[in-house]
Amino acid sequence: MIKKSWFHIHIAALLVILAGCTSSPTPNHNRKVFISKEGAQYTLYRDGSPYMIKGAAGFEDLRKLHDAGGNTIRTWDTLNLGKILDDAYANNIAVIAGFPMPVSNFLFFYQDTSKVAAQYAAFRDIVNRYKSHPALLMWCLGNEVDFPYKPSFRDFYKAYNHLLEMIHTIDPDHPVTTALINLNRRCIYNIRWKVPDLDLISINIFGELQQLQNDLKKFSWFWDGPFLITEWGINGPWESEFTAWGAPIENTSTKKAAQYQQLYEQFMPVKNPRFLGSCVFYWGNKQEVTHTWFSMFTKEGAASETVNVMQYLWTGKRPAIEAPALKYMLLAGKGARDNIMFNPNSVQTAEILFQNVTSDSLRIQWEILEEDWHAKKMYETNTEKPASFDSLILFSGEHKVTFRSPAKEGPYRIFATVFDNNGHFASTNTPFYVVSK
Structure with a gap:
C-alpha cells in the first residue's frame, strides 16, 4: 500500500509539471511587452507590434549596433542602467535589463535574511525607477545562477520567487526571464516545478549551439515554451584547442567572423516557432583570457569583421568597406x-x-x-x-x-x-x- 501511494503521488506530481510545461501564456494585450501564442507560434509583442530580437550582449557602441541592423541589447547588472536605457532609446535600441544574483550554491547568502532583504529592496527600487522607461524590453532575473533540486536550496528558491513576484506585481508591462548555461534539462525541470511564473527561458550557448535544434526537439515532450538566446558565439576559451601547457588557441578575427556566420546560418533555430530572437556575444570590448577573444570592438571603437557579418545576417547587406582579412x-x-x-x-x-x-x-x-x-x-x-x-x-x-x-x-x-x-x-x-x- 505504501509503495502504491508513493507511485500515485509521483504520477500526480509529474502531471502537474507537464501541465505547467504545456500551458500557453495568457497575454494581456494592453501591456507594453507581452508574449502571445497563436497555434504553435510564440510571438513577442512590443507596443502592439511583433518584435523579433536582433540583439547583442553588451551595452557599448549602440549607434553602430543600430546602423548594423540590431535592435536590442542585453545587460548583466544594473550598473549605470539609467544611462544605458537613455542611450539605447536615443539609438532606437531596446534593453533586456539584468539583475545580478549570487549563484544558488552561495547558500550563506540566501540563508542570511538581512542580505536577502537588502537585495529585495535594491531590486524593488530599480524596478520602480525604470519600469516606465521606453527602452525597457524585459527583465532577466539572474545570469547562470543554476536551479538545483535538493531541499537544501529552499532558501534560494524562496528568495528567487519573492523577487519574481515583486517584479511582476510592480511592473506587469515587461516579461521576466532568466539565463541558463546551454539547454540545461536539470535546470528546466526545476524551473517548471519550483519557479513556474517565469515568462520565458533564456539560454547562453556557445559550442553546443550546433546541437541546440536537435536538443530542443528531443526535449519538447516536457518543455515547449518560448525561449530567447541571450548569449551565443564562437567556441569559448574553455571549448578550444590547447597548447601543451594548457593555453587556449585563438583563431584570427577573420576565421572567427566566418564561424559566426556559419553558426547563425546553419544552427540558429530561427525557424523554431518558439524562438524569440538572439543576442550575439560580445558587442563591445572585454578581457576574457585575451582582450580579443570575444571583443567585436577595440576600446577606441574600431569594429571587427564580425560586425560586418552581423550586419549581413540582420539586414542581408554587407557594408561597402569591410575589415582587413x-x-x-x-x-x-x-x-x-x-x-x-x-x-x-x-x-x-x-x-x-x-x-x-x-x-x-x-x-x-x-x-x-x-x-x-x-x-x-x-x-x-x-x-x-x-x-x-x-x-x-x-x-x-x-x-x-x-x-x-x-x-x-x-x-x-x-x-x-x-x-x-x-x-x-x-x-x-x-x-x-x-x-x-
Whole structure:
C-alpha cells in the first residue's frame, strides 16, 4: 500500500509539471511587452507590434549596433542602467535589463535574511525607477545562477520567487526571464516545478549551439515554451584547442567572423516557432583570457569583421568597406599548434599573412603579454588586460616584427592588431612559452 501511494503521488506530481510545461501564456494585450501564442507560434509583442530580437550582449557602441541592423541589447547588472536605457532609446535600441544574483550554491547568502532583504529592496527600487522607461524590453532575473533540486536550496528558491513576484506585481508591462548555461534539462525541470511564473527561458550557448535544434526537439515532450538566446558565439576559451601547457588557441578575427556566420546560418533555430530572437556575444570590448577573444570592438571603437557579418545576417547587406582579412600569424616560422618554446632573452620574429588586402593604409600594433590565467575570485575571471612588454619590441616592419623573448620563464602571447583608415581592425595572436636554460 505504501509503495502504491508513493507511485500515485509521483504520477500526480509529474502531471502537474507537464501541465505547467504545456500551458500557453495568457497575454494581456494592453501591456507594453507581452508574449502571445497563436497555434504553435510564440510571438513577442512590443507596443502592439511583433518584435523579433536582433540583439547583442553588451551595452557599448549602440549607434553602430543600430546602423548594423540590431535592435536590442542585453545587460548583466544594473550598473549605470539609467544611462544605458537613455542611450539605447536615443539609438532606437531596446534593453533586456539584468539583475545580478549570487549563484544558488552561495547558500550563506540566501540563508542570511538581512542580505536577502537588502537585495529585495535594491531590486524593488530599480524596478520602480525604470519600469516606465521606453527602452525597457524585459527583465532577466539572474545570469547562470543554476536551479538545483535538493531541499537544501529552499532558501534560494524562496528568495528567487519573492523577487519574481515583486517584479511582476510592480511592473506587469515587461516579461521576466532568466539565463541558463546551454539547454540545461536539470535546470528546466526545476524551473517548471519550483519557479513556474517565469515568462520565458533564456539560454547562453556557445559550442553546443550546433546541437541546440536537435536538443530542443528531443526535449519538447516536457518543455515547449518560448525561449530567447541571450548569449551565443564562437567556441569559448574553455571549448578550444590547447597548447601543451594548457593555453587556449585563438583563431584570427577573420576565421572567427566566418564561424559566426556559419553558426547563425546553419544552427540558429530561427525557424523554431518558439524562438524569440538572439543576442550575439560580445558587442563591445572585454578581457576574457585575451582582450580579443570575444571583443567585436577595440576600446577606441574600431569594429571587427564580425560586425560586418552581423550586419549581413540582420539586414542581408554587407557594408561597402569591410575589415582587413587575415590568413594567420607565423611565429619563428611556426603556428600556435606547434607548441612554440623559446629561451629567455632570445631574438625572435613574427609575421602576418593577409587575404587579398594591400598594406598601403594598414597599421599594425604588436604586443607581448603574459598569459592571463589570473582570477579575482573563485568563479570570477580577470577582467583587466595584462600589462604589455613594449620594451621587448626591437623592430617592426611592414608585416613583420622582431622582438626579444621575456627573461622570466612562463607562458606568453604575441598579439598583432591591424587597423585600417575606415574604423576597422583585425587581430591574431600566438601563445609561446619561455623555458629557462
